[in-house]
Amino acid sequence: MQVRIDLEKCCMSGECYYNHPELFAMGDEGASVVKPVDLDTDEMRRHAVQAAEVCPAGAIFVDEGV
Amino acid sequence: MAEAATERPALPDAIDPREFDGAAFQRDPFPLYKRLRDHHPVFHDRFHNRWILSRYWDVDGAFQDNASYDRAVYRPDGPYEFGSTHVFGPNILEYGNSPQHRWLRNIVAGQFVGRRLQDFLPMVEQICDEVIATFKDVGEVELVNQFSSQVPIRVISNMLGLPRADEDTFVGWYQALIAGLGFGGEHLARGIQARNEMWAYLDPLIAVRSKAPGEDLLSRIVSAQLDGQRMSPDEVKGFVALLLAAGGDTTDKAIANMWYHMLYTRPDQFDDLRGNPALWDNVFTEMMRYDPVVHAQFRHTTREVVLHGKVIPERAGVILYLGAGNRDERVFKNPDRFDIHRTDLHMGRENRSGRYKDGLPGHLGFGIGQHFCMGYAMARQEAMIACSKLLDALPSPRPKFDAHPGINSPSIDSGGFRSPETLWLTFGAA
Numbered sequence: 001m002q003v004r005i006d007l008e009k010c011c012m013s014g015e016c017y018y019n020h021p022e023l024f025a026m027g028d029e030g031a032s033v034v035k036p037v038d039l040d041t042d043e044m045r046r047h048a049v050q051a052a053e054v055c056p057a058g059a060i061f062v063d064e065g066v
Numbered sequence: 067m068a069e070a071a072t073e074r075p076a077l078p079d080a081i082d083p084r085e086f087d088g089a090a091f092q093r094d095p096f097p098l099y100k101r102l103r104d105h106h107p108v109f110h111d112r113f114h115n116r117w118i119l120s121r122y123w124d125v126d127g128a129f130q131d132n133a134s135y136d137r138a139v140y141r142p143d144g145p146y147e148f149g150s151t152h153v154f155g156p157n158i159l160e161y162g163n164s165p166q167h168r169w170l171r172n173i174v175a176g177q178f179v180g181r182r183l184q185d186f187l188p189m190v191e192q193i194c195d196e197v198i199a200t201f202k203d204v205g206e207v208e209l210v211n212q213f214s215s216q217v218p219i220r221v222i223s224n225m226l227g228l229p230r231a232d233e234d235t236f237v238g239w240y241q242a243l244i245a246g247l248g249f250g251g252e253h254l255a256r257g258i259q260a261r262n263e264m265w266a267y268l269d270p271l272i273a274v275r276s277k278a279p280g281e282d283l284l285s286r287i288v289s290a291q292l293d294g295q296r297m298s299p300d301e302v303k304g305f306v307a308l309l310l311a312a313g314g315d316t317t318d319k320a321i322a323n324m325w326y327h328m329l330y331t332r333p334d335q336f337d338d339l340r341g342n343p344a345l346w347d348n349v350f351t352e353m354m355r356y357d358p359v360v361h362a363q364f365r366h367t368t369r370e371v372v373l374h375g376k377v378i379p380e381r382a383g384v385i386l387y388l389g390a391g392n393r394d395e396r397v398f399k400n401p402d403r404f405d406i407h408r409t410d411l412h413m414g415r416e417n418r419s420g421r422y423k424d425g426l427p428g429h430l431g432f433g434i435g436q437h438f439c440m441g442y443a444m445a446r447q448e449a450m451i452a453c454s455k456l457l458d459a460l461p462s463p464r465p466k467f468d469a470h471p472g473i474n475s476p477s478i479d480s481g482g483f484r485s486p487e488t489l490w491l492t493f494g495a496a
Contacts, residue, residue: 011417012417012419013419018419018435018436018438026130054176
């Protein structure tokens with residue numbers, strides 16, 4: 001799985017890193033970054049999909065096939 | 067013995083913790099906030115056994131730091147037992163930073179933002195119209211009782227899917243609950259009675275929605291599962307009571323505060339709104355900075371915290387005065403001036419992170435971080451609709467009385483919500 005954050009779109013809402021701190025963290029200036037964790041687990045897949053769903057900016061992209 | 071000889075002159079900057087319990091502080095907490103910010107940024111209040119943070123970036127920092135501060139007062143990894151005396155009964159706010167908290171929150175959080183919120187807005191508009199119709203031919207209105215305390219509670223009970231025929235009964239219970247929460251004494255007894263009546267009313271509804279859930283919020287709450295477990299009926303009722311208070315009372319008071327500031331604090335800027343109702347957005351934002359409904363949030367430390375050369379020990383109670391941080395002159399120019407055209411405050415929609423692309427600081431009125439207000443988007447939309455509908459419906463609204471005692475609150479430190487007790491308007495031909 002790959003998780004990508006579009007920093008142009010990211011509005012710094014914090015919804016991903018506060019609701020899913022296992023996978024995301026607050027980076028510089030409030031934008032989101034993906035933590036260096038093993039992404040290929042069911043738990044991380046769930047965090048990624050849920051975070052992408054609630055992101056108010058639509059800035060999180062999950063590619064499950066990779 | 068001459069008393070004068072032993073009496074020390076009071077230090078102008080010293081703070082007597084009993085000031086926090088006085089009526090002067092409830093009415094106008096801002097001078098004390100300033101002394102805290104300027105002279106005691108980390109104040110150890112030994113009398114109430116707690117620590118106080120008051121500067122903008124210190125309050126922000128504590129909100130952001132989940133590793134050092136928790137919302138709940140029990141051990142996050144320990145057993146939890148519901149308190150039985152709280153007016154609301156068991157509720158989500160007591161779950162602290164635990165995974166259960168995130169689970170409970172996510173059951174309903176999605177209902178108050180985005181598309182689901184947009185779906186509800188026509189209903190908000192309809193309820194506003196209905197309530198305004200009850201007084202718009204009378205020529206005057208007491209805005210708190212007849213409008214602001216009517217609209218949000220009707221909206222949230224609709225979202226929950228409670229029968230519309232019972233709405234008036236619900237408004238009555240709600241008003242008793244809120245008075246019980248804020249004022250104590252005989253109000254508390256009435257509040258608990260209202261809660262018991264409301265709970266008895268909810269029992270059969272919960273039973274029905276458990277078996278045959280619909281699309282409403284109550285159905286979502288009763289059917290949500292964590293590890294195969296549903297919430298108990300008492301937890302469901304505590305959740306409902308919290309939604310009534312958090313989703314009703316805060317927005318109710320926000321609406322009253324916005325109108326109060328436009329009528330009494332900045333009547334000159336009230337004129338700006340007539341040609342540009344979108345400016346209610348700025349009124350909301352500046353109200354949430356200048357004197358928000360909620361001024362204090364509570365945390366306890368989960369480890370030792372060092373700040374401004376002071377050491378806050380582990381498991382200490384900490385009050386975050388967001389009402390004080392919002393007036394921090396280190397962040398905002400002329401912080402004691404209410405100005406809907408302010409250029410040093412992020413206007414518009416809030417972020418849970420407290421960070422914005424325009425680089426401006428936001429208000430702290432919804433908190434920040436994990437416990438950021440769940441209903442922030444809904445509160446703003448609802449307040450905007452209610453305020454602009456009212457201004458639209460009433461010809462030349464103006465204060466009925468020249469003087470007003472101002473915004474007040476029950477105890478700020480017990481979570482008292484700030485608002486005017488009454489707000490009389492007249493309208494129509496002068």
